[in-house]
Each structure stands twice: as C-alpha cells, then as structure tokens.
Amino acid sequence: MRLKTILTIIAVAILSAAFSAQVHAAEQEPIQPLKPAKITNPAKVELGKQLFFDPRLSRSGWISCNSCHNLSMGGSDNFKTSIGDRWAQGGIRSPSVLNSSLNIAQFWDGRAKNLSAQAGGPIANPIEMNSTHEAAERVLNTIPGYRTQFKKVYGVDKIGIDQITDAIAEFENTLVTPNARFDKWLKGDKKAITAFELSGYQLFKDSGCIACHNGPGVGGSSFQKMGMVNEFKTTNPSKGRADVTKKDADRMMFKVPILRNVELVPPYFHDGSASTLTQAVETMGWLQLGKKLTPDQTARIVAFLKTLTGDQPQFTLPQLPPSSDETPRPDPFSKK
Amino acid sequence: MRLKTILTIIAVAILSAAFSAQVHAAEQEPIQPLKPAKITNPAKVELGKQLFFDPRLSRSGWISCNSCHNLSMGGSDNFKTSIGDRWAQGGIRSPSVLNSSLNIAQFWDGRAKNLSAQAGGPIANPIEMNSTHEAAERVLNTIPGYRTQFKKVYGVDKIGIDQITDAIAEFENTLVTPNARFDKWLKGDKKAITAFELSGYQLFKDSGCIACHNGPGVGGSSFQKMGMVNEFKTTNPSKGRADVTKKDADRMMFKVPILRNVELVPPYFHDGSASTLTQAVETMGWLQLGKKLTPDQTARIVAFLKTLTGDQPQFTLPQLPPSSDETPRPDPFSKK
Numbered sequence: 001m002r003l004k005t006i007l008t009i010i011a012v013a014i015l016s017a018a019f020s021a022q023v024h025a026a027e028q029e030p031i032q033p034l035k036p037a038k039i040t041n042p043a044k045v046e047l048g049k050q051l052f053f054d055p056r057l058s059r060s061g062w063i064s065c066n067s068c069h070n071l072s073m074g075g076s077d078n079f080k081t082s083i084g085d086r087w088a089q090g091g092i093r094s095p096s097v098l099n100s101s102l103n104i105a106q107f108w109d110g111r112a113k114n115l116s117a118q119a120g121g122p123i124a125n126p127i128e129m130n131s132t133h134e135a136a137e138r139v140l141n142t143i144p145g146y147r148t149q150f151k152k153v154y155g156v157d158k159i160g161i162d163q164i165t166d167a168i169a170e171f172e173n174t175l176v177t178p179n180a181r182f183d184k185w186l187k188g189d190k191k192a193i194t195a196f197e198l199s200g201y202q203l204f205k206d207s208g209c210i211a212c213h214n215g216p217g218v219g220g221s222s223f224q225k226m227g228m229v230n231e232f233k234t235t236n237p238s239k240g241r242a243d244v245t246k247k248d249a250d251r252m253m254f255k256v257p258i259l260r261n262v263e264l265v266p267p268y269f270h271d272g273s274a275s276t277l278t279q280a281v282e283t284m285g286w287l288q289l290g291k292k293l294t295p296d297q298t299a300r301i302v303a304f305l306k307t308l309t310g311d312q313p314q315f316t317l318p319q320l321p322p323s324s325d326e327t328p329r330p331d332p333f334s335k336k
Numbered sequence: 337m338r339l340k341t342i343l344t345i346i347a348v349a350i351l352s353a354a355f356s357a358q359v360h361a362a363e364q365e366p367i368q369p370l371k372p373a374k375i376t377n378p379a380k381v382e383l384g385k386q387l388f389f390d391p392r393l394s395r396s397g398w399i400s401c402n403s404c405h406n407l408s409m410g411g412s413d414n415f416k417t418s419i420g421d422r423w424a425q426g427g428i429r430s431p432s433v434l435n436s437s438l439n440i441a442q443f444w445d446g447r448a449k450n451l452s453a454q455a456g457g458p459i460a461n462p463i464e465m466n467s468t469h470e471a472a473e474r475v476l477n478t479i480p481g482y483r484t485q486f487k488k489v490y491g492v493d494k495i496g497i498d499q500i501t502d503a504i505a506e507f508e509n510t511l512v513t514p515n516a517r518f519d520k521w522l523k524g525d526k527k528a529i530t531a532f533e534l535s536g537y538q539l540f541k542d543s544g545c546i547a548c549h550n551g552p553g554v555g556g557s558s559f560q561k562m563g564m565v566n567e568f569k570t571t572n573p574s575k576g577r578a579d580v581t582k583k584d585a586d587r588m589m590f591k592v593p594i595l596r597n598v599e600l601v602p603p604y605f606h607d608g609s610a611s612t613l614t615q616a617v618e619t620m621g622w623l624q625l626g627k628k629l630t631p632d633q634t635a636r637i638v639a640f641l642k643t644l645t646g647d648q649p650q651f652t653l654p655q656l657p658p659s660s661d662e663t664p665r666p667d668p669f670s671k672k
Binding site: 050053054055060061062067070071072073074077078079080081083086087089263264266267275276277278312313314315316317318319320322323325329330331332333 | 386389390391396397398403406407408409410413414415416417419422423425599600602603611612613614648649650651652653654655656658659661665666667668669
C-alpha cells in the first residue's frame, strides 16, 4: 500500500472512533434529539392541515383548532384558560400541539389515548368549539373541495368524523420541531450551546428535573403528581388523572408537559399560574423536589430550557375549500 | 434573402398583428386583468404579515387582523357581522382584504383614505380588537423580535402606531389575486372560460352591472346608492357615506364592493343579507337596475362571477416573535 492510502485509512479510523464516541455520548444522555417528521401520505397531511385551520368545524364558524393551538405562537393560545364558543371560559391551560405525538396520552389528564381521539374532543365540547360530530360531518359533506379530498384519501363518498379526526392527527404528527440548539449539542456540536446553558443542563439533571422531563420530548412520557414534595395550591378545579380513573390515588396526577419550545408558551402549568419561565422553574423546584433554587441556579436552568426551541413548523397557509350554497351559514350570535 | 428567412419574417408579422389585436381587444374591455403585487421591501412585508397574524394587538390577546379577514377563506370571516372582543357583535359585514389596495377608500363608508389609516381602526374599536394604539405600542415594545425588525425596517428604537399600521398596509398591498380564468380570457386565452360563462359576462355588461363593477377590481372605484331604482330594506343601521359626510344626499351610498373572488365570501352586501351569490345577483338586478333577471340569466352571471377567482395569497404561515417576561399577559376574562 502507498503511504497516502495508509494515512487515509488511519484518518478514517480516527474519525469513525471520534464519531462513534460522540454518538455514544449522546445516547447516554437522558434527552434524545428530535427526529424530523416523516411524511408518508402528503395528501392526508394537506387535508388535515386544512381541517386544523377550518373554523367551520365549530358551531360559530369562527373557532378552529388553530385558534387555541396557534401554530404561529408555539402551538398554543398562551392564556391561563382558553376562549371557547361565545367567549366561554375554558377549564385548563391549552397545551401546545407541537411534538404532541410524543405524548403518552393526550389532554393534561390523559383522557384521550392518541391524537385522533383527542381531535374529536374540542369539536363537541360546549365550552370549546361547541359543535357536534354530526354537525361537523354535515358541514363538510356540503363542501365539494372536501368531498373530493376525502374520496381521494379515504375512498369514501360520505365524510365521517373518524376520517376527520384521523386527518387532523396525521397533520399534527408532522408538527415536530427538530434542530434545537440543544439537539445540535447532543449530536456533537459542542459550540451549539454556551457554557452557561450547559451548566443549566447539568443543574437540570443534578437537581432531579430530569427524572420526569426526559426522552426526546423532555417530558410527555409519564403522569406525575403536581406537588410531589410540597403541596400545589390552585383554584383550578381539575383533579388530573383522578377525573378519568376516579381513583383517589390519581388526584393531582398530570401528564408531565413536554418542554420542547417551552420559552414560546407562557404561562405555565395546567392552571397557567406561572407567568414566566423563571417562576415556573422556581416553583417546580420547590413543589416537586423540595429545593429552593437560587436565582443563579434558576437563571441557568431557564437558559438551558431556551436551547430546546427547535425549528417551528414551516408550511404554506392552507386555502380552505369554499362553502357551497348548501353549506349552512353559521350564525355566531344566535341564541344557544 | 432566403425563402426561410422571408417566411419567418412574414410569420412574425402575422403573430404580432394578432397579438396587438388581442391586446387591443382586452384594453377595450371595461374590466382589466389584475397585475401581481410588486414587492419592493420584503422585510417590511414580512413584518406586516406577522402583525396581521398577531393576536397580541388585541386587548384579549386572541383576535388578529386575520380573525375577521381570514386569508384561508377569501380574506373575510364570512359572517353577516363580525365577532369582536368578548364576542361583541360587529355592525357590518367584514369586507375581504384581498385586492383592497384597489379600493377608492377603505371601509364600506370609505371613512379611511387608505390601508394604513384603515389598519388603526379595528385595533382601537371597542367591538373589534378593543385595544388602544398606546396599548398595542406598549405590547410590541416589550417583544425583542419586533424591536429588531422595526429598527431594521424603520430605523426606530421605539415602535409607534404609525409604523405598525404602515407595515400592515405594506403586507396588505401584496394580497392581490391575479391569474383568474377571466383574466386569462382577457389576455387572449379564449378557452379559459366557457361559452356559458362568457354569455354571463355579456349579460353583466348588457344589463348594466358593469356601470359600477368595472376596472381591475370589478368594483371598488366608486360609491353608489344601495337601492338606486328600488328601495333596499334592511335592519342594518349603517347609513353609508352619510355617516362620514353627514350629508343627507349620501344616505345609503356605499363603496361598490370588489367582485374579485366573490364566490369565496358569502354572505353578500354590507348587511350580509344575501346568503348566496344567486340571491345577491337577483337582488342587485332588481334594486340597482330595476330588472327581474330570469333564473337562466342569473345563473349565467353567477357563472361569470366565479371566473373572477384568482390565485389566493401563497405564503408561509408567519412565526410570531415570542413575548418576553415584560410583555403584559392578556387576561381575556377580566372585567371590562
């Protein structure tokens, strides 16, 4: 062999070892990089996107999924509780729809097992979209542009609620936010985060936050008691999992929220009682870990959390298929 | 000269003559094709787009320009009257924002001379966004991502309402919908519309609709009395231009609406009393021209009007710069 060839082989071997060490290091971390969404059925995703933005799914004709899960603002409305039909006050903080496919279940209390089961909820909830599944079907079946698409995607002549929620879920599955600076760091780009941010990550692990906020979502994979060490005081009536299981042991057990893009979606907690990320970190340290974090520690953890903001969904604003003469004209001011 | 060259010259001459005849024909029509928007300041357009979609300009933090001028649905909310802060009932049909730069003035009664003057209205209107210009400025000045952009676009350290409305107007100027089938026909593609649709255009001209609905917007260039020949009966309290000029002669004078994309935005008229295009055409024939159009005539005119739907705005859903800890947290359920 010639010297050049030998040197090349050695160089490749060194690079491979370095790369494998890096990958190995990332694999050892309790947080994993987000993978971009794989789109296998673009026609279904496009249909789901239109439905996500379509206010005609609501009784008033004004509220769409995007009204409370605003994809221009981190996938949420950023209120303590959401606004529903005729300005009804919702019961709970609207969670971000971003990366929600990573959740163990949907809603804070996990009452929906997946995204399509979730999507049917707000349509029929009297304090959200306040329609019915039948009314939503009736409206969509009068819209030729939807009929054509449902026929193409599902092979059906008559649109049903199961296809509606399935298409919405398919779109929501694409709402993944990869390439956060922290993910770049995990993948070996050591300059992607600052020393200050890295120290925040160390604190996040050393203090115990990581016990619940781990995995690719940095949360979303378990239910935990809100107020594990010290009691959480709130006027919000939700009892968490107990509302679903009716077991006293599940009182105040809530799905651990995903911390991806957390800086985009104040206020925090299921009752929205923490209006800044700083407050949220301080409160969690005390309630869940019994720790009084110093302002410096809190600032470092907050700085780390801000490295979790990834690429936001990038897509063309959908054009909704127009109503026909047969489409019911909504009257948002009619008596209930 | 060789024969080939001579033949080429002759062919070019014939084509030129044909083209010039065609252009001449299009120029003689009372409707002209829409020209695509020219974007000279993309950074300002992008900033205006973000503001157009930003609910933080409203008191509740929930209503954006796009709430009532929905760019997924023809630039309007498609209600008889719009929904405002705390579900307030608006006074009038929300006009489409599409091609609104072609209007002689803004609002049905023309009380704003241009788009930037218009944009300030809804922000401060108690039954629309119900904020104030000062509050809107205060909110935006706490958002670093806006401060950077306003600095870049306007060279200002402090964001003011004049720049806010100027940027929104700049974005709205881009909301032009060229390439309607009718425009293709005007430009010489005789197959772009059917014989039935063409007969509707002839009727539109012969019946007199064209007297007010002409130019590139097919309307938008004058104020006319609603109920010119026969009286328009409505419970809507608007008096049109008279509300602005206080002159009795201006009672029921409204801006002639642009008919571009009209199929996308039922219901019709300033009071939304015509729920289909068919009803709208019949009613206008009677009120404005004293004509009882036959169902066949109406159907032809409706078919022509549907050829006026152009390319809808195509852009990436904007990402809004996140609030900072200093940004006021809106409370949409607080007492007024």
